[in-house]
Amino acid sequence: MDLVRIRTGFGVALTAAFLSGCGFFGGNSDREPVETRPANDIMDEILDERRPKGTQSSLFDFLRIRDDAGQVGAVNKYIWNAALETLDFLPVESVDPFTGVITTGYGTPPGGGRAYRATILVNDPALDARSLNVALMTRSGPASAATVRAVEDAILTRARQLRQQDSRF
Numbered sequence: 001m002d003l004v005r006i007r008t009g010f011g012v013a014l015t016a017a018f019l020s021g022c023g024f025f026g027g028n029s030d031r032e033p034v035e036t037r038p039a040n041d042i043m044d045e046i047l048d049e050r051r052p053k054g055t056q057s058s059l060f061d062f063l064r065i066r067d068d069a070g071q072v073g074a075v076n077k078y079i080w081n082a083a084l085e086t087l088d089f090l091p092v093e094s095v096d097p098f099t100g101v102i103t104t105g106y107g108t109p110p111g112g113g114r115a116y117r118a119t120i121l122v123n124d125p126a127l128d129a130r131s132l133n134v135a136l137m138t139r140s141g142p143a144s145a146a147t148v149r150a151v152e153d154a155i156l157t158r159a160r161q162l163r164q165q166d167s168r169f
Helices: 002-021 039-050 077-086 145-167
Strands: 092-096 101-104 116-122 132-138
Touching (some): 077 101, 077 116, 077 132, 132 145
Antiparallel strands (some): 092 101, 116 132
């Protein structure tokens, strides 16, 4: 009889501790909402960090060689746009150009019968194969390596085409 009471008391105490940790018993509901900075402020801070320290601008700054226009934060804009264009049949769930992550939902490619979901990481400002990482999933598990390689090749080919179109102007 005492063992049953001890188990029951321990179970109740454990449940109460779990629920209090989850905020079930009210918690602090008068907290201020978390303030996030606008994306423009974050982008300005990133650009300020890349500028050389101690330099002042002059009238002849427009003659200097500029950084690659293909950069958005630390992401290559050609690979970024090519990934979105190549995988436009997949519904986009989230994009973050500052970290370079694109997450999609399940979608079926034109003329295909299998649904895929993709996570794309563009982690370098260079227009290079090392800058692109693609993870493809099917409803039954990871996609084959040949399929992933074909998607990566298609994205990189489209990125090169976009770069060539942009250099003509």
